[in-house]
Every structure is written in C-alpha cells, then in structure tokens.
Amino acid sequence: MALRQIDIYLPPGPEALGEMEDAPSVLSRHDLTLEDGAQLTSIVLETGDADALLEWLHKQVGQIEGHRIVVLEVLATLPRQGEEEGETSVDELGALDESAGDTGPEEPEEEEEEPRGAAATVSREEVYQDVTESIRVTSVHYALVALSTIVAAGGMLRDSTAVVIGAMVIAPLIGPNIALALGATLADWTLIRRAALVNLLGLVLGLGLAVLGGFLFPVDVTVAEIASRTRVGLADVVLALAAGSAGVLSVTRGVSTALIGVMVAVALLPPLVATGLLMGTAHWSGAYGAAMLTLTNLVAINLAGIITFWIQGIRPMTWYGEEKARKLRRYAISLWVLLLLVLVGAIVFAPPSSITGDQASTTIETPLD
Known part of the structure; x- marks a missing residue:
C-alpha cells in the first residue's frame, strides 16, 4: 500500500x-x-x-x-507491511507445515479488507503543491508552448499525424487547466488568477505563432489534419470531458501527468493551431469551426476537472473555507455548463462550412513572376 x-x-517551548x-x-x-x-x-x-x-x-x-x-x-519500508517484527513470514510457515505433517483440515481465517489501496487519494497539500509547480511563469514553459506549436503546425502543413502527436507530447497545456479547476474547487482566487493568466498567455502565444505560420507558408486547407479540426461533434466533447477528468485523477492519485498531459493536448493544441493557420490564410469559415472546437474543448476540460476534484473529496481545510468553496464551485460549474451550451448553440445554429475537396483553390501559394 x-x-x-x-x-x-x-520550536523550543512548552508546547508539545x-x-x-x-x-x-x-x-x-x-x-x-x-x-x-x-x-x-x-x-x-x-x-x-x-x-x-x-x-x-x-x-x-x-x-x-x-x-x-x-x-x-x-517508497519502501522494512519490515514490510503485514510482516512486522515477531510475525512469521510466508517461507517460514511453509517450512513448518512440511515438518508438522497433516493435522487435519483447519478453518480458514477471514482476511480483513484493506480500507484503502495503493491508489488512495494523496493529500490536498500534495495536490496543491504539484499543481502550483506546473504553472510557474518560466521561460521554459513558454518555450515548450512555442516549440509544440511550431511542431504541430509543421505536422499539419505536411499532413503528418506522427509529427502532430509528437507536438502533443511536449505541449505543457495540462497544468494551467488543472490549476484553474483546483482553484475553483478550493475557492483560491490567487490560484485562479495565476492559472487563468498562464493559460491565456500560452493560448495566445500558440495562436499567434500559428497565425504567423499560416501567413508565411502555403496552407492546404483540405488536408485531413486541418480539415478534421474544423468540425465539432459529440465525440469531441466526450474526449475533452474525459481528458479533464483523467488529468485530475492523475494529480489526486499521484500518477505521472506526462502521458495524461498528451490527452489534454489532443483536445487543445491541434484545434488551436488549426485556428491560427486558417486565420493566417484568411479562411474564415474554417477558422471559425476550429475556434469553436478549441473553446468547446477548453470549457469541457475545466468543467470535468472541477467535478472530478469535487468527487475526489478535495476541499478546503476549514469549515468556513468549505462554505466559500461550495458556493464558488456551484457558480463555476454553472458558468462552464452555460458556456458549453452557448457554444453548442452557436455551432448548431451557425455551423461552419465544411472544408471539402472543391475548396482546394483556397490554398495560398506565393505567385512566381
């Protein structure tokens, strides 16, 4: 366990x-x-x-x-749990059984169930420390955002799924979104403001680089890696909800977020880069669809994150802090649900035009004299 x-x-004193x-x-x-x-x-x-x-x-x-x-x-203790000093080990019991011979059947002893296993939720302080470490405003964080955007844009322009997956591996997008959900769960406005700022700056940086790439390089808007990110379906919402929930579980269960972060990046990085590339090439209908997908996934990730933190029992330490957190949690869930409904309504009543093969002429190429 x-x-x-x-x-x-x-410190020194009468207290103990x-x-x-x-x-x-x-x-x-x-x-x-x-x-x-x-x-x-x-x-x-x-x-x-x-x-x-x-x-x-x-x-x-x-x-x-x-x-x-x-x-x-x-990491480990000796003696092992269940084999404290004075207890007989499994090997010793086997040797005793062989020397004693058969003495008749014995009633099996009922084993007590362990109340918690190795996957027990880590403490609130550990979760908070882990999350706050992931949203430090450092040059490395934004360098990874920039590099992952460049790699993803290159993969989309070449229609290479493998390259796009590689970009999602290095994209540090899970931390700010999980931190935003945790801040809303604990009613920690300092964490909320910091996470929102880091998240916004990262998304703006990625979008800006993608727009620049769409302006400088020829973009074939009909390739699968771009065209598939201009439509929003129920599967995309389910994916984003699952990504947000998995991200929170990786933090509360003490599991490495390296692989889970890829899932969050799947929901955010490709549609964000597709939005920028299409804006840079002035394909506004496709950019609208990709932007709707990006915003929908962003809202769904944070909604699932708050609900999962709540189900996991992450709460403030004091009762008055819990009361404040309960109110803010309700407001946050209501806000994210409302935004999700608004985005779904915008998609349903003003759907983006699908990118089809007959639109290949929109590819921007530099004319040769």
Whole structure:
C-alpha cells in the first residue's frame, strides 16, 4: 500500500504534540528532542489517511509560531507491511507445515479488507503543491508552448499525424487547466488568477505563432489534419470531458501527468493551431469551426476537472473555507455548463462550412513572376 511520512517540527517551548488518541490512525510514530530543545515528530501512515491527519495537526499546532509540517513519499519500508517484527513470514510457515505433517483440515481465517489501496487519494497539500509547480511563469514553459506549436503546425502543413502527436507530447497545456479547476474547487482566487493568466498567455502565444505560420507558408486547407479540426461533434466533447477528468485523477492519485498531459493536448493544441493557420490564410469559415472546437474543448476540460476534484473529496481545510468553496464551485460549474451550451448553440445554429475537396483553390501559394 502507498504510505506517507509526515514530519512535525515544533520550536523550543512548552508546547508539545502530546498524545494522539483522537487523531486518525497512524502506523508508527517517533519523537525526537533536538539539541536546541525543539521537538521533531515523525509519523508514517497510509496515503489515504494523510489528509485527515494534516487537518488534525493544523488544529493542534497551527497556531504555534515557527512550526513546520513536511509530507514525504515513502517508497519502501522494512519490515514490510503485514510482516512486522515477531510475525512469521510466508517461507517460514511453509517450512513448518512440511515438518508438522497433516493435522487435519483447519478453518480458514477471514482476511480483513484493506480500507484503502495503493491508489488512495494523496493529500490536498500534495495536490496543491504539484499543481502550483506546473504553472510557474518560466521561460521554459513558454518555450515548450512555442516549440509544440511550431511542431504541430509543421505536422499539419505536411499532413503528418506522427509529427502532430509528437507536438502533443511536449505541449505543457495540462497544468494551467488543472490549476484553474483546483482553484475553483478550493475557492483560491490567487490560484485562479495565476492559472487563468498562464493559460491565456500560452493560448495566445500558440495562436499567434500559428497565425504567423499560416501567413508565411502555403496552407492546404483540405488536408485531413486541418480539415478534421474544423468540425465539432459529440465525440469531441466526450474526449475533452474525459481528458479533464483523467488529468485530475492523475494529480489526486499521484500518477505521472506526462502521458495524461498528451490527452489534454489532443483536445487543445491541434484545434488551436488549426485556428491560427486558417486565420493566417484568411479562411474564415474554417477558422471559425476550429475556434469553436478549441473553446468547446477548453470549457469541457475545466468543467470535468472541477467535478472530478469535487468527487475526489478535495476541499478546503476549514469549515468556513468549505462554505466559500461550495458556493464558488456551484457558480463555476454553472458558468462552464452555460458556456458549453452557448457554444453548442452557436455551432448548431451557425455551423461552419465544411472544408471539402472543391475548396482546394483556397490554398495560398506565393505567385512566381
């Protein structure tokens, strides 16, 4: 099972952590008094119990100035869980059975079910730290956005699916959208503003580079990699909802977001680049369809993200924070649903013209003298 180690540092003084009768269950606890009189308590517990213990610790030591609580991932422990000191191992039991011979059938003992497995949800603080790390405003982030846009544009111009997939692998689009959903779930306006800004700047950068590419290079608007991104169907909405939900699950379950991020990029990067290329070549009908697909996927990803965070039980630590988060979560879900309906209505009542083979003449080529 997945484990976490929580270290609690308390500065010198009369305060101490004390007994933990009313605290969530822990597997082990070790107390250490440092040379300066400070107290260090190390606790090991199952991952699924970490959030409840952190809330309990916040109530006990949250007001102590200078305290520090650190959450660490436990990769392995010895002795193993279920084989504590003094217990007989499986190999030893086999040897005893062979030497003792048959003594008649024995009643099988009922095994206790484990309340949480290795896939237990990680603590809120771990999720928050992971998400905030992904939206740091760095040159590397925007360099990856620019490079993924260039690669995707090149793949679309050449009608190469493999190249477009390669662009989606390096596109860092999952972080800002997951952070935006988490901010709405926790009513964290600082996180919401930061995630929205990073997301907006990344999308604008990608769109601008794609427009420039459509202006400078000949664009065949009938190739499959471009034409397929100018229409919105139910399958596209389902894909975006699944991508948003999978992105949140990868964060709350402590799974690497590298592969899940590709799924989010599938819903956002190709239609965004197609929009820019078609705008650059002045194919406004196709650009409208690609833009509708981009916005629809963006809304669906964030809607699914908020709902998945809510189902996973990610919430603020305090009751008054939970009340604020409940209200904001309702408003956010209502807003995303309304926007999704508006976009669907715009697509239904003002559908973009499909790009067909007879429109190949719209290909922009530089005339030769």
